[in-house]
Amino acid sequence: MKQVVVEVTNVVKQYQINQLAAAGIKNYVVGLLQGKNHTKTFNALDNVSFSARQGEAVGIIGKNGSGKSTLLSLIAGVEKPTSGLVEVKARVSPLLELGGGFHPELTGRENIVLNGVLMGIPKSKVNDRINEIIEYSELEEFIDEPIRIYSSGMLARLGFSIATQLDPELLIVDEVLAVGDQVFQKKCMSTMLNFKKNGVTILLVSHNVADIEKLCDRVIWIDNHKVRMAGDIKQVIRAYKNIDQ
Amino acid sequence: MYNLRQNIDILLVLVQKELKVKYKNSLIGFLWSILNPVVLSIIFYFAFKIIIRVQTNNYPLFLTAGLFLWQWFQVSLLNSLNSFIHNRSLVKKLAFNRYLLPMSIVVTEMIHLIASLPALFIMMVIFKVQFTANMLFLPIIIVESFILVFAISLMFSITNVLFRDLERIILLLLQVVFYATPIVYTANMIPEEYKIIMALNPFLPIFEFWRSLFLGLDVSLSILLHCLGSAVIFLLLAIMHYKKYIHLIAERL
Numbered sequence: 001m002k003q004v005v006v007e008v009t010n011v012v013k014q015y016q017i018n019q020l021a022a023a024g025i026k027n028y029v030v031g032l033l034q035g036k037n038h039t040k041t042f043n044a045l046d047n048v049s050f051s052a053r054q055g056e057a058v059g060i061i062g063k064n065g066s067g068k069s070t071l072l073s074l075i076a077g078v079e080k081p082t083s084g085l086v087e088v089k090a091r092v093s094p095l096l097e098l099g100g101g102f103h104p105e106l107t108g109r110e111n112i113v114l115n116g117v118l119m120g121i122p123k124s125k126v127n128d129r130i131n132e133i134i135e136y137s138e139l140e141e142f143i144d145e146p147i148r149i150y151s152s153g154m155l156a157r158l159g160f161s162i163a164t165q166l167d168p169e170l171l172i173v174d175e176v177l178a179v180g181d182q183v184f185q186k187k188c189m190s191t192m193l194n195f196k197k198n199g200v201t202i203l204l205v206s207h208n209v210a211d212i213e214k215l216c217d218r219v220i221w222i223d224n225h226k227v228r229m230a231g232d233i234k235q236v237i238r239a240y241k242n243i244d245q
Numbered sequence: 246m247y248n249l250r251q252n253i254d255i256l257l258v259l260v261q262k263e264l265k266v267k268y269k270n271s272l273i274g275f276l277w278s279i280l281n282p283v284v285l286s287i288i289f290y291f292a293f294k295i296i297i298r299v300q301t302n303n304y305p306l307f308l309t310a311g312l313f314l315w316q317w318f319q320v321s322l323l324n325s326l327n328s329f330i331h332n333r334s335l336v337k338k339l340a341f342n343r344y345l346l347p348m349s350i351v352v353t354e355m356i357h358l359i360a361s362l363p364a365l366f367i368m369m370v371i372f373k374v375q376f377t378a379n380m381l382f383l384p385i386i387i388v389e390s391f392i393l394v395f396a397i398s399l400m401f402s403i404t405n406v407l408f409r410d411l412e413r414i415i416l417l418l419l420q421v422v423f424y425a426t427p428i429v430y431t432a433n434m435i436p437e438e439y440k441i442i443m444a445l446n447p448f449l450p451i452f453e454f455w456r457s458l459f460l461g462l463d464v465s466l467s468i469l470l471h472c473l474g475s476a477v478i479f480l481l482l483a484i485m486h487y488k489k490y491i492h493l494i495a496e497r498l
Contacts, residue, residue, distance in 0.1 A: 015496060024408055024409055024410030025408045025410055025411065025414065026410060028408060073337075073495070076338070076339070076340055077246070077340030078336070078337060078338065078339065078340050078495045079492070079495050079496050080492040091246075092340070094338055094339065096337070096338045097334075097337070097338065099334060100334050100335075100337060100338035101334060101335055101338040101339050102334060102335075103262060103266070103332070103334070103335070105265075105266045105269060106262060106265060106266070110262070110265065113258055114258055114259075114262060114335075115339075117251075117254050117255050117258045118255060118258075118335060118339045118341045119339060120246070120247055120251050120341070122250065122251070122254060123254040123257070123258065146269075
């Protein structure tokens, strides 16, 4: 058996939304003086467990707002669980949202360096690979333009190219590929299939069931902040589709 | 999970980003960072030397030296206040050490200060102030200032994510600190009964030491130690604040 790369154990994630603090210090102080409790607790994940071994591709499905993105944020180390344990034994290459990890005023080329370095890759290595990244993205024409002029498809291309051309260990892809064109989506799929063979672990959130069937070994269905079903792709997807309709 | 080398790489790339973003919008960006303290110097010179007639030697040099340093502090504090908010897309996606964002702002503004030091050296020549070996303390006082300003910037930048209207309060506070610190007046003009309260101001010894370098005055090592002490205390407070609240930053953005 290969090494476990991602281990999520009994994870609970609650968001405390203090309506007063969000409205600023002035309202917060006034609210404290009135002695009311304005904190609302919202459960984003409720006792979620799952694991992924090296070289496995795990699909994550579920309705919008079910907690998928929160789970990925916890695995990427961006947020911390309220209780439970998240263990990740690999460098994470996250593609969590369109244009995430980029600065709009910088050019595509500058954003490659920024994004790569923030992922923890030495600057010298990013610079060595920059031409491969640009070539893979097929954005040569626009690479020295600020990315605020990029379309959503171009942002997805740039993000995917950086994440994949810098030796990912754990690749997390959250729906961002849906905006790319057919040709690029195919290219992404074949790159990810290749990675799987080479021992890269992949977590893929997608509403495109065909993509999940093509790439993933297992699938997890998150519904209403809990793991509703996990395991064999065909079974889980059949159940998911039945509920959906 | 990030080691020292990765953190240094990240800091350098973030500083480069700050400089690029700043100068992409206007090539005269650097001139602005000099123009502001210079214009203020002229205003205060008229107010305090010509009108109120403060008795101080080399008052224009005294003012400009202090205002250059203040410019570093003020711009660092105000810009780092929004450093998490302006870099939301970076913080929400990647798990790098968050303190590097306000640190990159303070470093960027420190580069501006260092780049404008020649202006102060030229003024020293004009006012016929002797360059002494004391100038060797310049890097030390800059490092001590850096620690203090970074510590305060870090605390404010975190708090500003939790309470979004902090900026108004900080703007007011900066006005208070500006006049509570001997920048337009000298420390020995402070009446005896206020000196104890004023001594609590961590900026006071920094300005005293900094200016004595440019005015060619004797320097006191005990002031240098005083600066270090208050910088370290603020740094410890900032680290405590950071450890307690930093995990909330990504989700509150």
